[in-house]
Each structure stands twice: as structure tokens, then as C-alpha cells.
Amino acid sequence: MRLILPFILVWLPFLSQAQATNSSPIVKWKHDMATAAHDSIRLRVCTQIVRQYQIENQYDSLYRYVQRGLGFHKASPSDFYVCELYYYLGRYYRHKGLYRRGIGPLQQAISHADRAGSEAKSARYQYVLAVIFSDAGQLEKAVEQIGSNLKYLLTHQNEPMLAANYLLIIELYGNMGNTSLQAQYQQKYLSLVKDSWPPDHRMYAHIMKGQILEKKNRWQGAANEYRAGLRCAQRTGDSLKVIEMLHYLGVNGRHRRQYLSALSLFNNMEVMARRLHDLSFQATAKREQAITYLLMQQPKTALQKARQAANYSRQNKQEEELIITLQTLVTALEANGEFRNALIVSREAQQIKDRRFAEQSAQKVAQMQAEFDSETSEHTIRVLQKNAQIAQLQASRQQQQIQLAQRTQLAAAVVIGLLGLLCGVVIYFLRKTQRTNIQLNEHQQLLQQTADALAESNATKDKLFSLISHDLRSPVASMKNSIRQLRSSDTEFHLKPLMNRLDQQVDSVLDLLTNLLDWSMVQLKGFQLNFESLVLQELVAEVLSQTSELIQQKQLTVINQVDKHQLVVADRHQLMAVIRNVLTNAIKFTPTDGFIRLHTVAKSAMVELHIRDTGVGMTAEQISNLFKSPDVRSGTSGEKGVGLGLRICREMMDRQGGTLWVEQLPKSGTLVRIGIATPVQTAHNSVANDHVPSSAAF
Structure with missing residues (x-):
């Protein structure tokens, strides 16, 4: 269908x-x-x-x-x-x-x-x-x-x-x-399907019923449906529909082996098709006759009908139909023993198939090209439509602009006169206002600078008072308590521990006051750094001399491998304060019989002073909070701290363009790296630890 x-x-x-x-x-x-x-x-x-x-x-x-x-x-x-x-x-x-x-x-x-x-x-x-x-x-x-x-x-x-x-x-x-x-x-x-339907619709319904019955091999029942369909086709008065039903009946009769009846139907089909000059149905009728004669074992008659069918198909120029007819002709030629001619006809059918395939491929390509051309043309049309709309909008806008210009000309003439009158007055007041604004801005800037200076001074004062009140109160209170105990003690046996504790508390207060004085010196706005070229070894030796008593008390071994020729550029007082503070921390947190090592590492534009110890070290969390809100910890011998030393050192090194970093060593202890600026590099600058014996490393 x-x-x-x-x-x-x-x-x-x-x-x-x-x-x-x-x-x-x-x-x-x-x-x-x-x-x-x-x-x-x-x-x-x-x-x-x-x-x-x-x-x-x-x-x-x-x-x-x-x-x-x-x-x-x-x-x-x-x-x-x-x-x-x-x-x-x-x-x-x-x-x-x-x-x-x-x-x-x-x-x-x-x-x-x-x-x-x-x-x-x-x-x-x-x-x-x-x-x-x-x-x-x-x-x-x-x-x-x-x-x-x-x-x-x-x-x-x-x-x-x-x-x-x-x-x-x-x-x-x-x-x-x-x-x-x-x-x-x-x-x-x-x-x-109903009887009230038009006859051509009922005809197709009978065809469908017949096809269903044929699939079930109920050929006689299918023939009855086709006969009913033929009667509907005859009522339509359409000869093509009658021919179509004759075709269905003839093929059905051939399946039922009623060959003569089938030939009669195909002959009637041919007569009606010839009357209508329909080459397609004439070829179909001849082809069906040839197939029927082949089944009747009459190959010569079948060959004659097949050749006539091929002639009709060639005249009709319907290639699909011609291929089917040529296949029937090949079968008839083989049945008559004309194998050479059968091969020729078979090749002709194959050539037609190949040509149809090529044509279909070309049609697909043409269809794709047509779709592309159609898209291109539609795009062009849309572009032209948009251009037309744009041109229309531009014309409308130009017209509106002309109308607006005409309306504003009159108003402009009136406004120009008023503007001319007001210009002098406005210019006078503008100049006067500008002068006043300049004076006000100058006064405001002066007041702002004064306010900023006062705010900074107050902030420094508040911070200093806060640190003194917080960090000085505890050790002074401890000292006061120790003095009271001294007064109340009546034996020399109790006196010695109290004196030792008082000595430690005095050291703690002295350390705190030193840190506070260093920090206040850093915070002072008018304080000027005094940069000079210094021999780093001399500064380290002086600090070691100042802390020798603490080193001897804890029986520590200090390895000084600082390059004797290494020059640095820094403020002497602040750099010594930094080294002293870091070395004091190393002594405080290194247990008895521990090691402290000082050596230098040359960098591109500065030198780093490394101070390593074998002390208790710090956790990663303590290092991350060291310069924010450090914990106040006691040393290995109970030494007290205030938690300000490294913060002050960091601020001092920042002011001098240096660096200060704290690292945790793999096993135990701490490494502090102090980066110090150097003068123009000389031949004496070298990495000190290149000459360190292996036994000194820890």
C-alpha cells in the first residue's frame, strides 16, 4: 500500500x-x-x-x-x-x-x-x-x-x-x-469501515483484509475479499482502481494454481491498460502473464510475454519497474536455455541498479545542497528584512530629530538671551566660590593631618600602656610576693631559694623592659634608623658575651660558624636586639647540655643568619600563631617570658628591609632565619657552612 x-x-x-x-x-x-x-x-x-x-x-x-x-x-x-x-x-x-x-x-x-x-x-x-x-x-x-x-x-x-x-x-x-x-x-x-463509506475507501479496506488472509494462507478467503474490492472499484468508475483489483485477483488465483483464471484476469487487465495507454500497467500485466506461463511449464510463451513486458517497461522509463521486469525476463531466458542472453539481460538490470544508486546518491547530495541554498537564501532574506527595519528606524529617528531640532530652536533663542545675562553673575560667584573652596580644602587637609598624627600617637600610647599594664604587672607582683617572703623568713635555709627566684624575676622584668623599650623605639614616628656597614661576626660575638652567663648556667654548647668577613648593612642597635632576643629564646628553650649553632648562608642580595637549637621546638600551629597571638611559655628551667620578643624582632627587621622566619626542625629544636641586607658583594662573601665539619651538624 x-x-x-x-x-x-x-x-x-x-x-x-x-x-x-x-x-x-x-x-x-x-x-x-x-x-x-x-x-x-x-x-x-x-x-x-x-x-x-x-x-x-x-x-x-x-x-x-x-x-x-x-x-x-x-x-x-x-x-x-x-x-x-x-x-x-x-x-x-x-x-x-x-x-x-x-x-x-x-x-x-x-x-x-x-x-x-x-x-x-x-x-x-x-x-x-x-x-x-x-x-x-x-x-x-x-x-x-x-x-x-x-x-x-x-x-x-x-x-x-x-x-x-x-x-x-x-x-x-x-x-x-x-x-x-x-x-x-x-x-x-x-x-x-462502514458501508456508508465511499466505494474507493471500502475497496482499500477489502485489499487490507485480503492481505491479512493471505498471510494466514487463507487464499480462498482473500479471493473473496478481492472480488468485493473489485465490485467497489467498479462502482467508483475509475478504471485504474479496477486494474489494480484485477492485479490482486490474478496474483491470488495464481497462488491457488488456477492459472487459466489468472491469465484471463491478467488479459483483462492488459486490455484496460492498453485502452488507457498506461504503459506501467501493460508491463505489469505482461510480466504477470510470463510468470504464470513459467508456472504452467510453457517457457516459450513465458519468454514472449516477458520480452513484451520489457519493451513496455523500457518505453515507460520507470527504472524500478524495469528492473523487476528484466529479472522476470532473465528467469524466462534461463528456462529456455538461453543463458548467454540471460547474462546480457542480467548485466543490463545490474547497470540500471548501479545507475539508480548513483542517481540516488546524487539526489542526496543535491538535497543537501538545496537545504544549504535554502538556509542561505532564508538567511539573506532575514538580513534584508533586518536591514529594511533598520533603515526604517533610522528614517523615523531622523524625522524625530528634525522635529526636535525645530522645537528647540525657538527655545534656544530665548535661553541664549537669558544665559548671556546670567553668565557674568555666575562666573563672578563661581570664581569666588572656587577661592573659598581652595582655602577650605587647605584647612581641611591641615586638620586631617593633625588628626591623623594625634590618632597615631594615641594608638601608640594606648598600645604601650596596654603592654606595660598587662605584661609588667605579673612579674612585679611576683617580686613583691618574694620580698614579703624574704621579710618573713627567719632562716638562711629559706633565704637562698627566695633569692634565686627573686633573681629570676628581676631578670624577667629586665627582659620585659628591654623588649618594651625596643618596641617603643620602633613605634616612635620620629625615630630614624642609622644604617651602617657592620661585621656580622663582631655583633654575634658581642651578643654571645652578653649571654655567656645564661649559657654557662645551662651548660650549653654554642657553635659559632658565622663568616668572619661577612658585612651587613643595618641599624646596629636594632640588629643586636634582634640577635640577642632570638639567642635568648634559644637558650631558654634548650635543655641542659644542648647545642646552639650560629652560621650564615649567603643569598643574592642579602645574607641569612641561621640560629639553630636542640630545644623543645614548636608545633606547626604555634608557628602559625607566633606573630599574631603567641602563647607565653616557660623555658626548660622555668624561665618566664612575655611573648613579645619575636613580634618586636619581626617589626625591627621589616623596618630595615630584612626578614625573620621561624621553622620547625625535622627531629627537635627550632631554626630562626634572620635575613639582613648586604653591601656590594665582595670576594669574601661565601657560605660559611660549606666549611662546617660533619660532626657539628645536628
């Missing part, structure tokens, strides 16, 4: 309308559209023109007016008419063979029809969309589209449309090889 059959079934009313139209009203409609007052009227008339162009098969003109109608739709939206425009645009693409391009417009047509509340139009458009899906080779999407359409049609009394959808889905499932679903929908279609 041909796919075009259900399509004709749906559009039969439109075809009859086309036959009833004797003269085209397009000229009058074009005049009405040109003289219409509103875009809504133009849209309605444009839709009528497009519909008439489709009836007259003038698809190029149809396409142009569809584009115009869609332009009217933008200015005056109307889903009722625009759904038809998109529908005819999809029909245009299908006519041009651009099936994939036709899918989008049909989907737009369905959407607008749904918004317009036209369910009948939506069902019809969904059916056509399924046909286009099928044409594009997207059979599954076509079945899905028909399925959604059937849900609507089963709830509405629209049997012709429902029958058309059933026929289409039967054809689709047949092409997909799904015979079970095809049979189900065949039964549904046949249940719709």
Missing part, C-alpha cells in the same frame, strides 16, 4: 475545492492586502493568498507570501492565521524535498493551533508532521507523532482523520518490520 493513500484521504476535500475553482481570486486579494488599513487585515488576506497558491501548486509564490504573512504577524499577532502560514511553509519544504527543514514549521503550526484552540487543525497538522518525519526517514518519530495524535482522535468523532492515521501507522510499522503492531492497527482500521 502506498504511503500517499492516507494523505489523499485527508486532503480529498481540499482537492475537490481546487477542482471547483475555475478562476484565481489572487489578483483581487493582492489589491485588498495593499489597501488594507491594519496589519491584522493584511495577515488574513495574505493567508488566503497562500492557501490559493497551494491549491494551484505555485509553491515559490506561496513561500514569498508566507514570509510576508509572518512579518504581518509580528506587528499584529494572531495564532489563528499564523498556524496556517507555518503549516504551508512546512508543505513548501516537503514539496522541495527538504523534509528536515519542514519539521520546524509544522511544530510551530501545531503550537499556534493549540494556542488558538483549534483542535481539528492541530490534529491535521500533527498528521502531516508524521508524514514529513516518515519522508525524512525518521520512522520512530513518525510513529510517536501519530501515537500522540491518536490519543486526541479517539476522543473526538472524526472517523476520516482517525482512519487516515491508522493507515499511516500501519504503513510505518510495515516499513519497520513490526508485523504484530501492524496487524493490531489493521484490525482497528477495519473496525472503522
